Amino acid sequence: MSSTNPIGLFDSGVGGTSIWKEIHQLLPHENTIYLADSKNAPYGKRPKQEIIDLSCKNVDFLLEQNCKIIVVACNTATTNAIKELRAKYDVPFIGIEPAIKPAAHLSETQTIGILATQGTLNSELFNRQVESYQTTKIIEQVGHGLVELIEAGQIESEEMTALLKSYLQPMIDTNIDYLVLGCSHYPYLIPAIKKIIPEHVKIIDSGEAVARQTKAVLEKNNLLNNTTAKGSQIFYANSDPAVLKGILGFSENVFEKEF
CATH class of the missing domain: 3.40.50.1860 (Rossmann fold)
Structure with a gap:
């Protein structure tokens, strides 16, 4: 696994971009790929097994993009599925919990x-x-x-x-x-x-703490991107990405994609 591989993040929609912003601010040289499963938002109403299944699908997509670490940028997915994700996949996971x-x-x-x-x-x-x-x-x-x-x-x-x-x-x-x-x-x-x-x-909220933990885990696993180049940021949504673009404040590298 290369240190220049991207950090992968997923959420049930646009909310996890609040976590992405904190990580990007702390680690501006890191490449990131953000996945918004807006089609299935909110996860909070769904049964535990369905949350696990959706989380696995999201992780599969991010691993296909060669992500070196996965940030579960969703409280519901973390509290319901992170144990199963860590057991199933051989990649570091960062979860978020209420502070x-x-x-x-x-x-x-x-x-x-x-x-x-x-x-x-x-x-x-x-x-x-x-x-x-x-x-x-x-x-x-x-x-x-x-x-x-x-x-x-x-x-x-x-x-x-x-x-x-x-x-x-x-x-x-x-x-x-x-x-x-x-x-x-x-x-x-x-x-x-x-x-x-x-x-x-x-x-x-948990944003800053999650960013610091992400950096610590990258350092521990020798995966921190030490290049001086500005990182690339890619965003995917499986429904109309207009709200995602509005939340981010820009539209470049924001794509609609079925997954």
Whole structure:
């Protein structure tokens, strides 16, 4: 495996680009291939085995592109499928999980909120993580409909604002001081969320931590691209890539492809 081979990332849609942006910022010389399985978004409503099957299909595609490491840029796929992926494939995997640990450690009210998909909140991996923080009150909220609106390009819509208010106000009422975003789509909602939550409530997502972990695993496996050339960035979507282009802010190297 060559160090110049690309980093592969996949998500159930455009949300994982929030993870890609953090990795690209930290590792600008790395080549990347991003796969948006928008046709099957959101994964959060799907049964565990279906999430595993879709994740395997995505990994197969990325390995066909000679990716040297796979970033599962989706909380639901990580919490439901990463164990099976690591057992099946001989390639390093990076997963993402809701950042409960920093929120719990930093919380002064000992009450934190988690906004995530049903698939993530129901997963065994997530519930094991929650059980390790017995002294922290964790308010869980399923973000029904949020991913669908993001995938439809409706981030600033009245419907989005109404949904966010209905999900966030009960958390605010319980005196949370940290809000954990447990879906890679949700960082795109931070501007809208900040208009709703009090200033003292801090928002935490996993993007920077995932980027640092990706670098560490590349270094450990002698796969870090040490060239000085700017890396190539390729994006694939299996449905209309217009929203993906809008989220990224550019259209070059963004392709629609069946997979």
